[in-house]
Amino acid sequence: MFFKRTLFLFLLQHLAIVSGYHHYHHPPHYSLDTDKTALLAFKRTISSDPLSTLANWNVTNDVCNFTGVRCNKQRHRVTQLILNSAGLVGLLSPFISNLTRLRHLEIVDNDLFGIIPPEFSSLRHIIHFQLDWNNLHGPIPDSFSLLSNLALLSVMGNNLNGMIPPSFFSNCTLLTNVDLSSNAFSGTIPPEVGNCRGLWNLNLYNNQFTGEIPMSLSNASDMFNLDLDHDGNTDLDPFFTALANCSSLMELELAGMGLGGRLPTSIGRLGVNFSVLFLEENMISGPIPPNLGNLTKLMWLNLTSNLLNGSIPAEIGGLLNLELLSFSHNFFTGEIPASMGQFPHLGLLDLSNNKLSGKIPKSLGNLVQLNYLFLNNNLLSGAIPPSLCQFPDLSILDLSYNGLTGSIPPDISRLHEIRVFLNLSHNLLEGPLPMELSKLENVQEMDLSSNNLTGRIFPQISNCIALRMINLSHNSLGGPLPEALGNFLEP
Structure with missing residues (x-):
């Protein structure tokens, strides 16, 4: 009898445990009501709502009519939550994880704080997850792999x-x-990123990544934009060779990454639609490969602040779609190729702070769309070509700190639309100030200092009505100062 009673109690206890186990692990039932409860719980974590964005989030209103909320067609579940630029301050609540049919979460430009809750891994139907410009900290949860x-x-x-x-x-x-x-x-960029073969945009700049750029990125053949930021590669050839497989790649931004080594010839085999290359502020050395000129769709090319040297290849002139070209702060030598006057769409040309020598090519006058021209801080010589004065929309012209000789060409008057800055200082220019300078009515700053200019300062200079600063110091100018100059003349 004792055995039977013990056996009965044991089976009863086991049944209770099993029953309790199944009750404990029974999946919760989610509905529109639980979605509403989750959103109201999220609202309670918001300490400031300056635009009253959540004012209609209350018990009496239909949850599908809450501001920023959208339900599916049957109005059975919440599928979208968008709350952008609302000034919301508060904790990023884990209660959002109860919106298990959510497909689009977008809470951008607010002041949500805390971590990204690991519970968000319950959002198994999420397609669009965006929390830009908040005050979140901590890591990306491991559970996001779900x-x-x-x-x-x-x-x-x-x-x-x-x-x-x-x-x-x-x-x-x-x-x-x-x-x-x-x-x-921080850490390395995981090579597993290559598993995302449909990846077309990857932005990782302004972080603290280290190590090499993973070659597996070449698996993403639809890559359109790649913008990275970390310290690593010194051999760029395998990387650019791998990128040749990304036939849809249009933009590559690797600025300020501490990249070393040389530009490989494989750079000329990037995608046929490749249009943006930013490699500025690295430690890339050696010459520019001539086959860079093969990238005929290139629109923006920035190699500023590297250790590049040698001459600028004439093949660059084949990049007829260029709108921005900046090679400044390198160690380029030799002459400026005449082929650089072949860019019909170029708006900015910056070759400053190099060791370029020889004359300024007359062909640069063909850059009819040019807005900004920087040739300063080089070793250029000879006269300023009159063709350089025929840009109809030029805002800045800087030829300072060179060895230019001769007089300031009277054709300077053709730059009547120059709006910001004319700098011819620190050259060997001579002769009188051309009266035509008075026709530059829109220029704000003019620096002709440290030359060998002679003669008088004509009073008509006051016709430059937008002028805020003029520097004529360290020349051999004489005669009285025109009263109209006022305070615009620097000593």
């Missing part, structure tokens, strides 16, 4: 840190757009 439907992840402009979990890129293979820029992420 968000296998995710196509867009953007958390730029926060204080997030730690390493990117490799599992995130291993499992979220539908990703097309990732922006983690302007945070404090």
Whole structure:
């Protein structure tokens, strides 16, 4: 009897445990009511709502009519939450994770703080996840690898840190757009990023990544924009060779990454639609490969502040779609190629702070769309070509700190639309000030100092009615100062 009673109690206890176990693990039932409860719980964590964006979030209103909320067609569940630039201050609440049918989460340009809750991994249907420009900290949760439907992840402009979990890129293979820029992420860029073959935009700049750029990025053949920021590669050839597989690549921004080594010839084999190359503020040395001229769709080319040297290849003149070209702060030598006057769309040309020599090519006068021309701080010689004075929309012309000789050409009057700055200082220019300078009515600053100019300062200079500063010092000018100059003349 004792045995039977003991056996009965044991079975009863086991049944209770099993029953309790199944009750404990029974998945919760989610509905529109639980979605409403979750959103009201999120609202309670908001300490400031200066625009009253959440004013109609209350018990009596239909949750599908809450500001920023959208439900599915059947109005069974919440599928979208968008609260941008509302000035919301408060904790990023884990209660959002109860919106288990959410497909689009976008809370941008607010002041949400705290971490990204690991509970957000319950949002298994999420496709668009965007929390840019808040005050979040901590890492990307490892559990985000469960968000296998995710196509867009953007958390730029926060204080997030730690390493990117490799599992995130291993499992979220539908990703097309990732922006983690302007945070404090560290470590290496996981090679698993190559598993996201549909990735077309990857922005990782303004972080603290180290190590080499993963070659697996070449698997993303649809890559359109690649903008990275870390310390690493010294051999750029494998990287650019791999990128040749990204036939859709149009933009590559690797500024300020501490890249070393030389520009490889493989750079000339980037995609046929490649249009933007930013490699400024690195430590890249050696010459520019001539086959860079093969990138005929290139519109923006910035190699500023590197250790590049040698002559500028004439093949650069084949980049007929260029709108911006900046080679400043390098060690280029030799003459400016005449072929650089072949850019019909060029708006900015900056060759300043190099060691370029010889005469300024007359062909530069063919750059009819030019707005900004910087040839300063070189070793240029000879006269200023009159053709350089025929730009119809020039705002800045800086030829200072060279060895230019001869007089200031009277054709300078043709720059009557120059609006900002004319700098011919620190050259060997001579002769009188041309009266035609008085026709530059829109120029704000004029610096002709440190030359060998002679003669008098004519009173008509006051016709330059927009002038705020004029510097004629360290010349051999004589005669009385025109009273109209007032305070515009620097000693």
